Amino acid sequence: MKKxxxxxxxLLLLTGxxxxxxxxxxxxxxxxxxxxxxxxxxxxAGENQxxxxxxTRDRADxxxxxxxxxxxxxxxxxxxxxxxxxxxxxxxxxxxxAYATNSxxxxxxxxxxxxIFVKYVHQGxxxxxxxxxxxxxxxxxxxxxxxGSNAIDGKFYYLPMCGSTGRLxxxxxxxxxxxxxxxxxxxxxxxxxxxxxTDTLKGEGIYGFAMNLKSxxxxxxxxxxxxxQRSGGPKQGFDFSTGTYDFEFYAxxxxxxxxxxxTDIAFPGCESLDIDPLRTQFADGKIxxxxxxxxxxxxxxxxxxxxxxxxxxxxxxxxxxxxEASQSIQPYKGFMITKRCEAPELAWKACVDLFYSDDFVxxxxxxxxxxxxxxxxxxxxxxPEILIGKEEGLLGDKDKFWPATPHELNDQAVIVEGNDxxxxxxxxxxxxxxxxxxxQDLTNRYNSAYQKGIDSNIGNKIQIPNFDPAxxxx
Amino acid sequence: MxxxxxxxxxxxxxxxxxxxxxxxxTLSVYPIIWVIRFMFxxxxxxxxxxxxxxxxxxxxxxxxxxxxxxxxxxNTLVYAGGKILLVLPLAFFAAMMLTKKNLKGVGxxxxxxxxxxxxxxxxxxxxxxxxxxxxxxxINKYLMTLNIIDxxxxxxxxxNAMKVIVITSVWGGIGNYMIYFIxxxxxxxxxxxxxxxxxxxxxxxxxxxxxxxMLGPVLKMIMMIAIxxxxxxxxxxxxxxxxxxxxxxxxxxxxxxQFFFPISPxxxxxxxxxxxxxxxxxxACIVGIITIAFLRFSRKLDEIY
Numbered sequence: 001m002k003k004x005x006x007x008x009x010x011l012l013l014l015t016g017x018x019x020x021x022x023x024x025x026x027x028x029x030x031x032x033x034x035x036x037x038x039x040x041x042x043x044x045a046g047e048n049q050x051x052x053x054x055x056t057r058d059r060a061d062x063x064x065x066x067x068x069x070x071x072x073x074x075x076x077x078x079x080x081x082x083x084x085x086x087x088x089x090x091x092x093x094x095x096x097x098a099y100a101t102n103s104x105x106x107x108x109x110x111x112x113x114x115x116i117f118v119k120y121v122h123q124g125x126x127x128x129x130x131x132x133x134x135x136x137x138x139x140x141x142x143x144x145x146x147x148g149s150n151a152i153d154g155k156f157y158y159l160p161m162c163g164s165t166g167r168l169x170x171x172x173x174x175x176x177x178x179x180x181x182x183x184x185x186x187x188x189x190x191x192x193x194x195x196x197x198t199d200t201l202k203g204e205g206i207y208g209f210a211m212n213l214k215s216x217x218x219x220x221x222x223x224x225x226x227x228x229q230r231s232g233g234p235k236q237g238f239d240f241s242t243g244t245y246d247f248e249f250y251a252x253x254x255x256x257x258x259x260x261x262x263t264d265i266a267f268p269g270c271e272s273l274d275i276d277p278l279r280t281q282f283a284d285g286k287i288x289x290x291x292x293x294x295x296x297x298x299x300x301x302x303x304x305x306x307x308x309x310x311x312x313x314x315x316x317x318x319x320x321x322x323x324e325a326s327q328s329i330q331p332y333k334g335f336m337i338t339k340r341c342e343a344p345e346l347a348w349k350a351c352v353d354l355f356y357s358d359d360f361v362x363x364x365x366x367x368x369x370x371x372x373x374x375x376x377x378x379x380x381x382x383x384p385e386i387l388i389g390k391e392e393g394l395l396g397d398k399d400k401f402w403p404a405t406p407h408e409l410n411d412q413a414v415i416v417e418g419n420d421x422x423x424x425x426x427x428x429x430x431x432x433x434x435x436x437x438x439x440q441d442l443t444n445r446y447n448s449a450y451q452k453g454i455d456s457n458i459g460n461k462i463q464i465p466n467f468d469p470a471x472x473x474x
Numbered sequence: 475m476x477x478x479x480x481x482x483x484x485x486x487x488x489x490x491x492x493x494x495x496x497x498x499x500t501l502s503v504y505p506i507i508w509v510i511r512f513m514f515x516x517x518x519x520x521x522x523x524x525x526x527x528x529x530x531x532x533x534x535x536x537x538x539x540x541x542x543x544x545x546x547x548x549n550t551l552v553y554a555g556g557k558i559l560l561v562l563p564l565a566f567f568a569a570m571m572l573t574k575k576n577l578k579g580v581g582x583x584x585x586x587x588x589x590x591x592x593x594x595x596x597x598x599x600x601x602x603x604x605x606x607x608x609x610x611x612x613i614n615k616y617l618m619t620l621n622i623i624d625x626x627x628x629x630x631x632x633x634n635a636m637k638v639i640v641i642t643s644v645w646g647g648i649g650n651y652m653i654y655f656i657x658x659x660x661x662x663x664x665x666x667x668x669x670x671x672x673x674x675x676x677x678x679x680x681x682x683x684x685x686x687x688m689l690g691p692v693l694k695m696i697m698m699i700a701i702x703x704x705x706x707x708x709x710x711x712x713x714x715x716x717x718x719x720x721x722x723x724x725x726x727x728x729x730x731x732q733f734f735f736p737i738s739p740x741x742x743x744x745x746x747x748x749x750x751x752x753x754x755x756x757x758a759c760i761v762g763i764i765t766i767a768f769l770r771f772s773r774k775l776d777e778i779y
Contacts (some may be wrong), residue, residue, distance in 0.1 A: 091738055098521060115736075119745070123521020205609075214716060217737050269608025271719035272630030281609065347491055411744040412518040417539045419721075427720050430632065456516075457524065 049081040052350060054335065055085065056109035057091035060299055061369045068363070072354045080350045086313040087169065092116055098123055106341035107351075110158060111333050118408060121152055127337040130155040132348040143375050148404025149331045159351075160331030161361050162370030164295035165399050166226035167392065168317065172310040174206060174288045183289070183314035187227065187256045190289075190317040191265070195289040198265045208288040209260050210267035212275040216426040219275075223291035223316070224253055226327040230398065231319035232469045235328060237421055237446060238405040240472075243463030245446035247421065247439040252319055254428045254435050262431040271430065283307035291316065294393050295332055295370045302368065302386045325469035328402035329395060333370050362460050371395045402472040406450055406459050413459025416449045509751040517748040519734075525748065532752035542721055542755060546729040549636065553711075554704035554724060556640040561647045562700060568648060569655030570685075584656075588649035595646060599713035602642040606630060632722040635715050639723050642710055647703075651696060658692030659685070694772045701768060705761045711738055722750060726757040 026069045050436055056065075069084050085105070087094050095116055098104030108126075110117055120126065130138075133156065145151045150158050168190075170183050175193070176199045184190040194208030201207075212219045229235055233249035260266050267273070267287055279297065281287050283305040294313070301307050318324055335355055337347045354360055358377060365372040368384030371394050407414035419427070424442050428435050453459030464474070513532060517525035535588035536543055568587055572580050577739040590598065605612050629638050662685065670680050686693075708728040711717060716737050717724035731737070733750025 006581075009582070096735065120521065122523075123523065161483065214718065216718070218738070267609065268626060269628050269630060271628075272603075272608070272635065272715060277607070286609075407744075412522050413555075415516075415744055415746060417535055419542060423721070426718075430720060432720065458523065 002102065003429040037210075045442035049079045050346050051081045051083055052107060052341070053105040054107040054109060054300070055087055055091070056111070057087060057093070058109065058111055059086050059088050060296075060304065060365070062086060064364060064369055068360060072350070076350070076353065078346060078349055078353075080346050082350060082354075095120070099123065102336060102340070104340055106338060106343075106347055108336045108338055109330075109333070111338060111374050113413055114213060115411065117150065117157065117336070118148060118411060120155060122410060122412075125339055125340060127341065127344050128152075128155050128157060129337065129348060132345065137352075139306040140376065141374070144331070144373060146329075146331050146401045146404070148408040150266075150334060152409075158334035158336045160373060161333040161357050161364060162295060162331075163373040163395055163399070164293045164332045165327055165329050165395065166222050166291055166293045166316055167297075168289055168291055168296055168314040169282065170289035170312060170314060171282070171285060171287065172312050174201065174285070176352075177201065178288075183312075184317045185315075187253060187317045188320050191256045191259055194260055194288060195263075195265045201288075206286050206288065207267040208265055210273065210278050210281065210287045210290045211261075211270050212273050212278045212290075213271045213426060213429075214274045216422040217420070219307065220422045220425055222293055224250070224257070227253060227291075227316050227318060229402070229469060230316055230325055230327040231322040232325040233319075235402050236405050236407070237442070238407075238462075239386070240403060240462070240464040240467035243461060245443055245450060247438045247442045247446075248436075250425070251435050251439055252379070254425060254439070257425075257429045258431060258435070261429050271426075280305050280471070282311070283309060285309045293330075298384075298386045298390065298393055313387075313390045315392060315396075315398070324398065326372055326398045326400040326402075326472060328472070329373060329399050331373075333364070342353075346423045400472055403462075403464065406453070406462055409462075410453075410459055413453035414446065414449045415453070416445050418445055421446070509754055512748050513752040513755050515748040517746075519745045519747045522745070528748070529568065532749050533756070535749065536752060536756055542724065543726075543729060545721055546717075546724045546726050547757075549721075549723060550725040550727075552636060552704055553640060553643075553707070553723075554701060556636075557643050557647065557704045558697070558700050559708075560640065560644045562697065563649055564644065565648050565651035566655050568652045569659055570681075571661045572652070573656055584652070587652055590646045590648070590651040593646070595709045596713045598646055599642060599710035602638065602645075602710075603630070603714045606638050630715060630719070632719045635719065635723045639711055639714060641709060642714065643704075646710070647700075651700065654692065654696045654699075655689070658689045658696075661692070662688045690774075697772065698765065698768060702765060705764070723740075726760070727754070730754040730757055 036341055045076065054226045058065075066084060069082050073081050092115075095104065095108065099120060108116065117126075133141075141156070142417070144160055145156065147156065148159075150156060150160055174197055175181075175183070178193075179196050180193050180196065184193045190209070197206065197208030211223065225236055227248060231249075234240070234246060237245045237247045237250075254468075260269065267278075267281065275292070278287070278290060279292075279300050282290060283301060298313070301311065335351050337344050337351075341347050358380075361372050361374060361377060362381050364370055365377075365381045366384050368386035372378060372381055373395060383391060383394070419442075421442060424438060427433055428438055450459065454461055468474075512525065514527060514529055515525035516528045516531070532736065571577070572584055572587075574580075577583075606628055608614065608628040608630060611626075613629065614623070617623045618626065628634065666684055666688070667680060667729065670684055675683070706727055708725055708731060711723050711725055711728055712731075715723045717728050717732075728737070730750050730753040733746045735745075
């Protein structure tokens with residue numbers, strides 16, 4: 001009996017061991033998640049087919065992507081077989097390890113707020129597609145060129161199928177219950193509305209405002225950055241007209257956020273809240289409003305966290321009294337050909353015939369997975385079903401491509417000593433330090449780092465005299 | 475003249491040691507040499523350009539322009555101190571209970587207490603993150619149901635996050651140290667306790683006059699392991715709080731780690747291999763100084779008997 005019990009206990013322990021996985025406690029590394037690929041498998045590739053491996057982080061659009069890829073694999077006349085692999089967690093780390101070991105995929109999907117373009121393009125990891133583009137394609141896509149986001153020195157590395165930017169997501173019913181007739185247009189209105197909601201509905205566990213501040217760069221990069229730009233301010237602190245960093249413009253925004261987060265207006269625990277837990281609470285009707293990406297959240301509430309709440313999308317609030325300028329579009333969803341690809345011409349052909357084709361882009365847009373930014377397609381696409389009645393979620397005429405800042409062009413050119421801007425904002429928002437002094441110190445540190453990068457010939461001086469935030473492409 | 479037999483014998487020894495030695499030199503010695511080299515360079519990593527020699531500039535930055543690093547040192551001391559002060563007494567108490575004779579189910583209890591040690595620290599951290607969630611975490615729910623609190627506590631705020639991190643690591647570490655203590659306790663001869671019983675010693679007297687003194691050498695080893703491990707811990711912190719909020723849980727090696735790898739997809743810290751190498755070196759020196767200080771002050775534990 002004892003022997004049997006011992007064996008059972010050992011088996012249970014082993015099950016627990018394998019089920020929970022293993023991590024290297026000393027180094028803190030966790031192994032990247034295994035990729036998942038569904039649909040046709042590499043073994044379906046015929047002998048004479050060229051197998052091209054694609055890595056992507058995204059899983060939310062798999063329902064659209066995989067069938068389209070399977071169909072392409074069956075029908076294309078070029079003998080191309082696309083092996084689509086979804087690396088959801090630790091995508092950047094998986095790429096890092098692949099590049100460091102000179103391995104990895106043929107094509108890398110880029111989406112959302114990530115540095116996998118600027119970080120690796122200077123390493124020579126990606127193929128410049130300019131040489132493969134025809135004159136017509138260069139003409140058609142010339143408006144999509146975003147230096148530092150999908151191009152370097154005016155040459156494309158990928159074509160963004162879609163674009164994304166920040167938007168305010170709000171619960172219409174909560175607003176109505178609190179007597180707020182429309183979403184806030186200025187930052188002081190945003191604070192006032194958030195306070196009113198919290199004061200009125202706190203007893204039911206409903207709060208006016210939330211932010212995913214577990215990662216300050218993620219939270220503030222999708223909110224504060226765009227609010228400042230839209231109010232006529234700099235991009236990530238960089239003033240293109242003077243060619244220097246200047247964070248003074250951020251002061252009133254920080255003051256409003258400080259009031260929200262230090263006077264119990266905000267949803268409890270925002271400083272450790274990640275974006276998905278925030279979305280579940282919004283879907284549950286516990287949050288009045290928050291700010292996030294225009295391309296991501298509508299799909300989340302349709303598929304990932306379905307909700308019966310009556311929610312809508314609005315433009316971001318701007319500084320009181322400011323003239324509305326524009327906010328930058330983040331190029332989203334493209335495919336970069338890596339240097340390891342042995343058939344870059346075929347990889348480009350696959351991109352043109354499938355991912356960049358009008359039918360595909362149109363279908364992707366109308367499925368509500370991303371907003372197309374190809375000028376001549378904008379008039380041909382229908383409003384996606386999930387955005388009917390929520391058309392502010394689509395890109396509009398105040399959403400434009402901005403030039404890249406020095407640290408976007410090359411993150412090694414601006415190595416800041418001490419806290420970066422988002423960590424500094426986070427400290428200020430939670431009441432730590434004098435806002436004006438801290439922003440002045442931040443300005444000095446960024447300019448010092450910027451100058452050091454120029455002096456070391458790693459970065460370049462950037463200045464666009466008479467830069468107009470309302471018309472950033474000039 | 476060395477005999478053939480001796481050569482054969484030594485050869486066999488070195489052959490058996492060779493896998494270990496190869497791994498040691500490639501995975502320990504070579505990285506240390508690499509770190510010592512790149513401490514004096516500005517280097518963003520492979521493909522970011524040639525390393526630029528900057529002399530002691532990285533150290534100047536650490537000692538004069540990096541308040542976050544020194545905050546991480548304080549945080550590490552707080553974390554290590556809190557963890558050791560809690561985990562060792564609890565592990566000792568568990569070991570004492572689970573070495574009692576005639577205790578039914580002792581094997582099962584030991585297995586249960588040991589199980590957190592074999593769990594992934596990342597998974598453990600995620601579960602505790604959900605438990606201590608300010609808004610709908612189970613801890614707040616139970617505390618409010620029992621009327622111990624009337625408002626939810628923001629457990630992962632800048633003020634409280636370190637306490638939660640310590641609790642998580644104590645929960646994960648009790649089983650590990652309990653095993654060490656059990657091994658130590660089983661090394662104490664029963665005759666000593668029998669003599670004490672004859673002399674009429676009570677439980678407390680036996681504990682403080684026999685058990686603890688005779689655990690001296692083992693206790694010294696356990697404490698040293700606990701100190702070094704606590705200073706190196708970072709994986710659970712990385713998952714739970716990413717060193718935040720506002721660097722309130724940033725520890726030394728997590729701070730160094732982020733210069734080599736992004737902590738999260740949203741992290742925009744530039745890779746700085748050179749600076750990260752110098753931060754790692756200074757952190758290792760700090761751990762080394764504390765370990766040496768501990769070894770000096772704990773000499774007495776070796777002289778017990």
